[in-house]
Amino acid sequence: MxxxxxxxxxxxxxxxxxxxxxxxxxxxxxxxxxxxxxxxxxxxxxxxxxxxxxxxxxxxxxxxxxxxxxxxxxxxxxxxxxxxxxxxxxxxxxxxxxxxxxxxxxxxxxxxxxxxxxxxxxxxxxxxVAASGADELRRLLAMGSHVQQAVQGGDDQRALAVRICAALCAWPGVVHAAMFEASAGELALSAEHSPSGLDLERILASTDSLSQSSVRHVFPGLLAAFTGELALLDAPEKAGDPQLAQALLGIGAGMAIGVPILATGPGAPLGAISLLFARAHVFTSDELATLSDLAQLAAFGLRLDEMSRDAEQLVARLTGLATTDALTGVANRRRGEELLEQEVKRARRYRAPLALIAYDIDHFKDINDRYGHPCGDAALRIVGETTQAALRASDLLARSGGDQFQIVAAHTNAIDALKMAEKIRVAIAGTAFPGCDRLTISLAVAQLGDQESADSLMLRVSAALARAKRAGRNCVELAMR
Known part of the structure; x- marks a missing residue:
């Protein structure tokens, strides 16, 4: 040997x-x-x-x-x-x-x-074989020089996109470079360049819009633009689409990479950079970081005149996705449901217990009718504060609607969740509520079952809560499987 x-x-x-x-x-x-x-x-x-x-x-x-x-x-x-x-x-x-x-x-x-x-x-x-970084360094230096010259060539956005694509083609092995731009939910090919005159029409095969292209879920450039994730296809057949593989190989492309052009904050991707290589290439971290930087430079150059509109859309998106309930200061229903889904996945993966506690205020409608909605709002805030004080740092309290709340308790079994629920019930019953009588709450507890979904868990705990009310309220009911 x-x-x-x-x-x-x-x-x-x-x-x-x-x-x-x-x-x-x-x-x-x-x-x-x-x-x-x-x-x-x-x-x-x-x-x-x-x-x-x-x-x-x-x-x-x-x-x-x-x-x-x-x-x-x-x-x-x-x-x-x-x-x-x-x-x-x-x-x-x-x-x-x-x-x-x-x-x-x-x-x-x-x-x-x-x-x-x-x-x-x-x-x-x-x-x-030990990897050598010398060739990589020379490639990155040459790439940086080409792109710098492209950016300095003028301020016309369309011309800038073409120049950046041409600069990307200076990378050894690249046979085609393109840039996709997203706008108003649609995706457009804003620029492309190929030393041998290749174009993407045969691959994209879309007469209407790129969002309807038959290869939008497998061609890396489109995939990156739609998902905001780097997509790397180092062998055409790996996409699982024989027609795409044949089209790529037919134009001399043995590898394709899509690099997303991301917004500066949360939001949909602004587009993507697409590179086709003649042969497979293993990227280093510095090369991928350089591509990411180039994608952000492209975003700045191509979308400068739309920054104001993007900022307004971002504010609206953040407002719509706010995770805090404005009245009580606890998590809102959306955040509670999202976290429950995440914790269900985590509990399954690590075989850890997970409990859900749900409760609402007994006869809350009577409180609003007798003392007025301002008093009812104050009661909701105090209930939220009192409950939060009784929880652990790992528990999440969310207002699920009206006078209803739920607690996602990770790494908690049914017995411990019952103890937690009883502690909260006693704390609420012993709390003074200015402007109205003392309040009580009815609670239900459920432990996640094997292979059970978040929806099923919530249905079980809702049924148990109904039983707690029928039993006379101001009590804790355990959900049955």
């Missing part, structure tokens, strides 16, 4: 994916690349193995991970490596992981779906 092959088979690996079958498949197809291979089902287990073992290569298969829940823990693993080799397996449509995880440390990646022989080849190359 050669020294190179021996080095490969002696390396110690760690493979992370939450699905058991994915771990079994990786061990069966790639286990020969390692002298010893550890398998982990979650980031916590992987972190423990890394702290106990000398791992030569960490392989993270992002399939079935939830970015909203797992980004921080996966990023912590990359940081824990302190520059040691990390390989990400990432779907082309969710390549936005790459940008954020590369901020945690150096890593390599492969775009899925990936064949076993391709993955084995990449693993072998990581074990035997």
């Amino acid at each position: 050669s020294q190179q092959a021996d080095a490969i088979t002696q390396q110690v690996g760690l493979f992370l994916n939450p699905v058991a079958q994915r771990r079994v498949d990786f061990q069966a197809s790639c286990g020969k690349q390692f002298g010893r291979l550890f398998l982990a089902e979650d980031a916590e287990q992987a972190a423990h193995i890394l702290s106990q073992q000398q791992i030569d290569l960490l392989v993270i298969d992002l399939e079935h991970f939830d970015r909203s829940l797992d980004l921080e823990t996966v990023g912590a693993l990359v940081r824990q490596r302190n520059g040691a080799p990390v390989l990400l397996v990432c779907a082309f449509s969710t390549a936005g992981w790459l940008v954020e995880l590369m901020a945690s440390g150096p890593l390599d990646y492969v775009i899925g779906p990936v064949r076993a022989d391709e993955l084995n080849q990449r693993l072998a190359s990581l074990a035997s």
Whole structure:
């Protein structure tokens, strides 16, 4: 056996994916690349193995991970490596992981779906070849120079887009560069450039609008513009669209990347930069960061005259999506439902208990009728404040409507939730409410069942709350499964 092959088979690996079958498949197809291979089902287990073992290569298969829940823990693993080799397996449509995880440390990646022989080849190359940054540095310096010259060429927005596309084509291997711009819910091709005269008409195949293009969900440039996520297709066939693959290969494109042009705050993407390469290329973190910077420069150059309108739309969007109830200061119904959905996903993934507590004020209509709505509003505020004071930092209180409230209690089982509900009931009953009689509340408690949805959980707790009222109010009822 050669020294190179021996080095490969002696390396110690760690493979992370939450699905058991994915771990079994990786061990069966790639286990020969390692002298010893550890398998982990979650980031916590992987972190423990890394702290106990000398791992030569960490392989993270992002399939079935939830970015909203797992980004921080996966990023912590990359940081824990302190520059040691990390390989990400990432779907082309969710390549936005790459940008954020590369901020945690150096890593390599492969775009899925990936064949076993391709993955084995990449693993072998990581074990035997050290990456060199010299060529990358020269490419980035040349790219920066070309783009700087393009931006200095004048202030006409259309011409600026064309010049930026031409500058992007100076990157070795690029056969076509384009820029998409979003406006009023529609997407338009604002500029394109190709050293060999290629155009996108055959690929986009849309006579009406790009939003209706048959490849809008698989062509990286369009996908990035619609989703706001980096999309990277390093082999045309991986898109799962034979016609797209044939069209790309027919114009000499072996790889496509879409880089979103994002707004400065929350909101829909402003468009995307699209690059077609003759052959597959593995991007470094500096290259991806450069592309992201260029996308933001494009946003500034192309949309300067629309900044005022975008700002107004952003304010309206933020107002409509406000998460706080104006009267009580607690979370509003929208925020409560969003958090419940997130916690249901988290509870399933980590097999942790989750409880939902719902309550409303007993005879609240009588309070409004007898003492007036200002008194009723004050009572709602005091109920919210009293409840908040009884909760833990990890609990979320939301006003779900009228005199109704709900509490999302993470890592809480039914027994503990019953204790919490009783504590709140006693606190409300013992609180003075200026301008009206003392108040009581009726409560219901439900623990999330296996594979139960957020909607089902809320229905169960609502039924239990109705039983609490029929039982005479000022009590706590446990929801039945």
